[in-house]
Amino acid sequence: MTRISYEFFPPKSLEASFRLWDTIHTLAPTAPDFVSVTYGAGGTTRKLTHEAVTTINRATGLRVAAHLTCVDATRAETLEIARSYADAGITDIVALRGDMPGGGAFVPHPEGFASSVELIGALAATGRFTLRAGAYPDRHPEAPSADADVAFLKRKLDAGAAEAITQFFFEAETFLRFRDRCAAAGIDSPIVPGILPIENWTGVAKFARSCGTAIPAWLEDAFAAARRDGRSDLLATALCTEMCSDLLDEGVDALHFYTLNKPHLTRDVIHALGLAPDPALEKVA
Template sequence: MPAPRVSFEFFPPQSLEASFRLWDTVRALAPLRPEFVSVTYGAGGTTRKLTHDAVATIHANYGLNVAAHLTCVDASRAETLDIAHSYADVGVTEIVALRGDPPKGQGSFTPHPDGFADSVELVAALAETGKFKIRVGAYPDPHPEARAPGDDVRWLKRKIDAGASSAITQFFFDTDAFFRFRDACAAEGIAAPIIPGILPIESWTGVRKFATRCGALIPAKLDQAFDDAIAKGREAEQAMDFATDMCTRLIAGGVQDLHFYTLNKPHLTTALCKALGVEVDKSVERVA
């Protein structure tokens, strides 16, 4: 089985301790030679400057291809494009373009009066600049705001047609759900790569809550398997077995790229990549 190409997601630090954790994570994962790494944008644009600083630092100091998250939330079109141009100015030319979550306490997304109405408009504006490779989100499980079956596929088609070159999925737990989604996208005429998003499970209790908020469906058998493993003190082993099996099935089904949501914790992601045959490049300098 061929080893997959890998990419990693980080989030920007909001404290000194979190800064050390981020840079330790970047250093640990850089020798796996990811195709790219991405840095998230907090809900409501709350980490806008932190994201920019983290993106610029990773790009300048670690030799990694960085894709910066960019959202439509709480900013005008001009402000959003200014942020994009600031990335281009420091040599970052990949963007993960997302509508974004509403600010805390706001029940649903409301566009800024002078802002982009949705991710399709954002993608189109970024594509018009000619400066960026644009990635977008995709949803094997129905997006919480999807109104009808097939909405997620049709919406992804609009984003690809607007200028996106690939999609990264929300994390999921049912491999068959990803394959069904991929087949539906192909039937809709989507030829762009759809990269599965993988969430290594450090704590099933935390992941279960996270999944509920994000709309990621949890198979009952998986929930029971983790409950049983936790009762026996085998949660870490169950997490590794599940992730390895899921990734192996994805690769056997023709997937060539995997995107890992690291949560700024490198150890399980590193172990999983090595189990999948991803080579460690020992020549990669670990920047202090």
């Protein structure tokens, strides 16, 4: 059985709150293994993340994973946030180094964790959490090489992460080659592909360039043509479904969707893959 999971981000306004809850109610019927809530750069949404995580858990009963980073906090502060999650019954954490507010090279807090490896190790030592780490099928912009990326991922898993979730990518082969490199390096923990249904090609392409995700030339051309014909959503659904189908055919047993709090393309892909029943089709039947 294929596990599916979703990433949300915490709302910063009343309108955004309604959008988040619409996303949750749209996707909850697909029975996700878990959902996660992000943490803004520099911890800018720390309080909002905590509120969203605990509210989703309490109101829906969904298994919720909280993102936690190393940025702009002491070790004691970070571990206190983690403890508050555990006390509230939240025992899943996506542990990341995090990005500096405004971009730029990561600078650890003088009394904080210097890396995600240190953060994962400290959280694992408490014995209270299921931990997930980040992984990069395309080389992380700060990594000296693809092999160094894989070696660092192994350190995160050895430190106590149960599995890794990858950054998004645009072709199934990108993930499959990465999976092969991880296996060759002795990594046998689950590596879950991160899937980004493309709601807005311009925005996604800009983000991809900033985080080092390779953009195939054919994809740029395809969205340029689809935009002229008014078929961008149709193309996005078809491409995402095909990529996920290819991954499942290659033995992938879990998919993690970056929803951007816009659920409809993700839901359509899930239904197209047959991973959850489509109520509209059931009514016709």
